[in-house]
Amino acid sequence: RAFATNAKAGHVWDNFSSQTYKELSPVDELEFFNPFNETQPIKFKPKDKNVAPGCYRTPSLVSLWSSAPFLHNNMLGKFTGDPSVAGRMEAFNDAVEKLLWPEKRLNKASIWRTQNECALHLRKEFVPKSLQALADKDGYINIGPIPKDTPINLIANLEPDFGQLVVLQARIGKALLKIQTQNLSSEQATEELIKAVPELLAANKCPDFVEDKGHYFGTDLPDNDKRALIEYLKTL
Known part of the structure; x- marks a missing residue:
C-alpha cells in the first residue's frame, strides 16, 4: 500500500x-x-x-x-x-x-507462516497449460507439500511477469514431476520445492514478510x- x-x-x-x-x-x-x-x-x-x-x-x-x-x-x-x-x-x-x-x-516472529505441512489444491483450468498434464484424474493439481513455517506471503503475494512465469513453470513443473514419478517422501519433496524460493522471491510483488515493522x-x-x-x- x-x-x-x-x-x-x-x-x-x-x-x-x-x-x-x-x-x-x-x-x-x-x-x-x-x-x-x-x-x-x-x-x-x-x-x-x-x-x-x-x-x-x-x-x-x-x-x-x-x-x-x-x-x-x-x-x-x-x-x-x-x-x-x-x-x-x-x-x-x-x-x-x-x-x-x-x-x-x-x-520476525510476526511473519505469517503455514502452521502445518500443506499444499495448494488447484483446478487445472487455473494453471498454465504446461502444468495441466500434472493434474490427477479429477482434474486437480496439488502443489506441495509446502513445508510447515513457510511464509504465507511467499505464495500469496506472487505476481509474476511473463518471463518470471516461464521460469516458475519450469522450476515448479520439474519439481512436481519428480515428486510424482519418484514418489518422494515429504522431506524429499520439500527439498525439491525449496529450490524454487529464489524464483518465488523474484516474482513476489511485496516480499516484505515482517508484519509489524515501520512507523x-x-x-x-x-x-x-x-x-x-x-x-x-x-x-x-
Whole structure:
C-alpha cells in the first residue's frame, strides 16, 4: 500500500495529501528481512517506476487510543476483541508501547507462516497449460507439500511477469514431476520445492514478510517524553 499512487498529484486522493508528500521521490531499491537467509537481505525494486514514496500520508491522531492494533494490517499490538473502553485501552497500551519501543515488537516472529505441512489444491483450468498434464484424474493439481513455517506471503503475494512465469513453470513443473514419478517422501519433496524460493522471491510483488515493522517516528525520544506522549494521546 505504501507504493500506491492514490495520493499523488492527479490521482483520486490528490486533495488529501500535502504538496511535500507529492514531491517526495518514488521508491527505488529496498531491503527486506530474508527469512530464508538472515545474513542476506532481500533486495527489492518495484516493477512500476511511477510509485509512491513508500510511506503513508500522516493519519489523524484523534481517537488513536480507540483504534489499536495499529498499522494498515492491524499487526502492531495485540487484538483483544473487546470493544469496551477498558478493552480498547488495553489494546492501545500494548500497541503504543511497541510503537515507541520497537524492540518490544514481535519483529520476525510476526511473519505469517503455514502452521502445518500443506499444499495448494488447484483446478487445472487455473494453471498454465504446461502444468495441466500434472493434474490427477479429477482434474486437480496439488502443489506441495509446502513445508510447515513457510511464509504465507511467499505464495500469496506472487505476481509474476511473463518471463518470471516461464521460469516458475519450469522450476515448479520439474519439481512436481519428480515428486510424482519418484514418489518422494515429504522431506524429499520439500527439498525439491525449496529450490524454487529464489524464483518465488523474484516474482513476489511485496516480499516484505515482517508484519509489524515501520512507523519509527518518536522512537528516539527519551523514555520520559514517550510516557508523556502516551498520556497525551489518551486525551485526543
